[in-house]
Amino acid sequence: MSTIQSIAGQNEQHPDVALVERVRAGDIAAYDTLVRKYERQIFRIALHITQNREDAEDVMQDAFLKAYEKLDQFQGNSKFYTWLVRIAVNESLMRLRKRRTGKLVSIDEDLKTEEGSVPRDFADWAPNPEQNYNQSELAEILRKTIQGLPHGFRVVFVLRDVDRLSTEETAEALGLSVPAVKSRLLRARLQLRERLSRYFRRKSAPPTAQEKRS
């Protein structure tokens, strides 16, 4: 899939480019199309950073309005989505700063610890372990698990692994270096794995009759 995308990227425009052109020409409906396309992702990113629904809603509105007002500054050399995420991340951090009454907030904080960079739990998981929980239980487990990570890790993981941005695009969206994105991604993945292991590890079931016989 990534091969097809990159080949397509060389020969034809990303569909967002045409939409952005239409917005610039005064077509408001084209902007609504862009908003509908990315509102879920932007809300998700904002919520991952702010951890507060009201703040995430405000951030999402402000980010889309700001993007509209600054659309003339958008250069076609990056993806519209990457550019939009960068605005949303900055808005989220500003919102966090307000909540913490002016305390400096950056995407780099809480990263001093080396905790979680080495796996410790080597228990294997049950096959399709998520099926042992219903939808709301599972969502709760996933929320709790990812909330335990510093926001600088959460955002990298969400952009790279959930939104499937490339390392370079993630770096651009967050204003980080490529090596910084890589080291955070590894630690985020390992820490999430370690935390999920508690729920998903294979339970040592009593041996079945067949196993006893052999």
Place this chain on the structure above:
Amino acid sequence: MTCTEFLAILDDVIDESIAAETRTEIETHLKKCGHCEVVLNTTRKTIEIFRCHEIYELPTEVSERLHTKIMDRCKKVR
């Protein structure tokens, strides 16, 4: 290949951006190292689960408020 070396390229293994010659080394290591095999499989599964399950659903009313606000403002700006 040692476990530490494997861990250092774990992300590349997951993202499947590994050179062919390294791939053989990885396979050899995984065959004899159960720990790294578990780490690889469960990390892959971790990513898959987060990909397939939306934990922050956008509520319809939040989306509607967004569109109303955007359309109001856009009409004023342009």
